[in-house]
Amino acid sequence: MCGIIGILGRPDVSGLLFDGLKRLEYRGYDSAGIATLVDGRIERRRAKGKLANLEKLLAAHPLTGTTGIGHTRWATHGRPSEVNAHPHATGKVALVHNGIIENFQELREELAAAGHSFVTETDTETIAHLLTQYLDEGKTPxxxxxxxxxxxxxxFALAILFAGWPDLIIGARRGSPLAIGYGTGAMYLGSDAIALAPLSNRITYLQEDDWAVLTPEGARFFNHDRRVSRKVQQTALSGAVIGKGNYRHFMMKEIAEQPAVIGKTLQVFLDPNKRRIKLPAMPLDFAKLDRLTITACGTAYLAGFVAKYWFEQIARLPVEIDVASEFRYRNTPLPANGATLVISQSGETADxxxxxxYxxxxxxxxxxILNVLESSIGREADIVLPILAGPEIGVASTKAFTAQLTVLAALVLAAAKARQVIDLRHEVELYNALVSLPGKVAEVLDNDDHLQKVAAEISKARTVLFLGRGSAYPLALEGALKLKEITYIHAEGYAAGEMKHGPIALIDGNxxxxxxxxxDNLFEKTTSNLQEVHARGGRIILISDAEGIARAGHGATHALELPQVDPFVAPILYAVPLQLLAYYAAVAKGTDIDQPRNLAKSVTVE
Structure with a gap:
């Protein structure tokens, strides 16, 4: 959500800033802008809509300078427009901002009484005027x-320029991520490491309430009024890593990477000699837990929902799960002998x-369970388990979801062993099922011709229903979510047994x-729901294995056959055709697949 880039000490800084904004498109945005210092003065170029509009503006009215900041905005306060686009500026200050200032109205009224005039609807402009007021009072930047x-x-995460200070950028963060990059005679600032690739591979992540002073000599860090030190770490990210390669969209590239990502993630947790799960050394004792609480948002929440079934059925561990945006507001009591599992691709999800x-x-x-280990959640968690998916640029999560499920499956087997509720034979069976997954996923990806034809039909629908039982129920929710995200077709996921409690009223030939x-053991129950849909003229798309299709496929309009797998790992495999259905339907509709309207990749505000 929103993207920040800042560069100090490089010629043609506006071109480099624009390239940085291109790398940040995946975060979601509705306007963009750049500000530089030209002979000590603040100059800006801003445009509503896609970066192509800003590019045309820069071509017509170039910006010079060696120091500047840039921003892709996802609107919170104020509608998308050029006036509300960042950077916001006064004669003395220009800044870009991710986040929400909760007391901006109070500050705005105070500053207006002091003579400041506002031209935007945003909370961000208030910060620029507040800093200007302090400069007017004689304070240094x-x-x-x-x-x-x-x-x-x-x-907030802030990147700030000051008129008359060409060798200075100040960055600050509270509740929203910000990274500092190091160069030779140059410094960089970005909302994440991807923003800084390939400018720098030496990164410092600001901690909560940090602010940093960037000059050509380096960076000085402060927390409140105290000087602090922050470590520099290497990042492997580069422009090549986040490229699309030969794929038309990032989403398809990331779907296709799943066999490798699942295999790479499994390597961290498998002991091939003993054919058993091995977890990194961790202080958590599953045997002593009374309850596990899982919380996350969006697709990560649905990964946790699948894991609820696994933990309860295989590890015999009671699980409570809730979306993070509701969890803490319920003020729910947590047991003393409990643990909380959070899941996030970015590690910066505010809720x-x-x-x-809490x-x-x-x-x-x-x-x-994280993809970005250096994130805020990574720093505050007691135990961090990596998913090793690599950068996920498409807004609709694909490879991160299946990698999260892979880690959760390994965690479940470890918990079952620690709680002494699984015998060796069953453990080895489930281990083997996990090991076979990369090949099974590759098989689905190599045989998607029929699936593409089905997706073309789905693209013409106004409403689509997804049904599943057991651990396939969260997958039904995920399939509906994917379709909504990138095709804008209304879709709903339901527990199949709940269909007759309302959703069956929607079913007709369209x-x-x-x-x-x-x-699996719920197959007969699911097929009875299939017959209910068939009896009402619904267009059934059955996703099952060969045996399932042989027994129930006669009632389906289309049957998509998947490889036979152990029911334990079926949710991971069955996620792939759901991703492909949504992707090919979106291709047929011609929507913006990697950057769907109104959505952001990393939601860093509540």
Missing amino acids: EEAVAAGMGRLEGA TLAALR AKAQGNEIVA VPVVILAPH
Whole structure:
């Protein structure tokens, strides 16, 4: 959500800033802008809509200078427009901002009474005027930022330019990520490491309430009024890593990477000699847990929902799960002998981070499953388990979801062993099922011709229903979510047994119904729901294995056959055709697949 880039000490800085904004498109945005210092003056170029509009503006009205900041904005306060686009500026200050200032109205009224005039609807403009007020009072830029941070309430990541200070950028963060990059005679600032690739591979991540002073000599770090030190770490990210390669869209590239990603993730958790799961050394004792609480947002929440079935059925561990945006507001009591598991691709999801802090305050051990280990959640969790998916650029999560499920499956087997509720034979069976997954996923990806034809039909629908039982129920929710995200077709996921409690009223010959039916112990129940849909003229798309299709496929309009797998790992495999259905339907509709309207990749505000 929103993207920040800042560069100090490089010629043609506007071109480099624009390239940085291109790398940040994946985060979601509706306007963009750049500001540089030209002979000490602040100059800006801003445009509503896609970066192509800003590119045309820069071509017509170039910006010079060696120091500048840039931003892709996802609107919160104020509609998308050129006026509301960042950077916001006064004659003395220009800044870009991710987050929400909760007390901006109070500050705005105070500054208006002091003679400041506002031209936008945003909370961000208030920060620029607040810093300007402090400069007018005789404070230095550093003193103004230190004072300003004490007045701001809410979440923010800031990159700030000061007129007359060509060798200075100040960055600050509270509740929203910000990274500093190091160069030779140059410094960089970005909302994440991807923003800085390939400018720098030496990165420092600001911690909560940090602010940093960037000059050509390096960076100085402060927390409140105290000088602090922050470590520099290497990052492997580069422009090549985040490229699309030969694929038309990032989403398809990331879907295709799943066999390798699942295999790479498994290598961390498998002991091939003993054919058993091995976890990194961790202080959590599953045998002593009374309950596990899982919380996350969006697709990560649905990965946790699948894991609820696994933990309860295989590890015999009671699980409570809730979306992070609701979890802490229920003020739910957490057991003393409990742990909380949070899941996040970015590790910066604001609601999930807040839920983590709530659970930690109640004495729960925190386990985090993350793709970005250096993130805020990664720093605050007690135990971090990596998914090793690599950068995921497409807004609709694909490879991160299946990698999260892979880690969760390994965690479940470890918990079952620790709780002594699984015998060796069954453990080895499930281990082998996990090991076989990369090949099975590759098989689905290599045989998607029929699936593409089905997706073309789905693209013409106004409403699509997804049904599943057991661990296929969260997958039905995920399939509906994927379709909504990138095709804008209304879709709903339901537990198949709940269909007759309302959704069956929607079924007619114009409504495709996707039924997830692996041949497991719930198969007969699911097929009875299939017959109910068939009796009402619904267009059934059955996703099952050969045996399932042989037994129930006669009632389906289309049957998509998947390889036979153990029911334990079926949710991971069955996620792939759901991703492909959504992707090919979106291709048929011609929507913006990698950057769907109104969506952001990393949601860093509540």
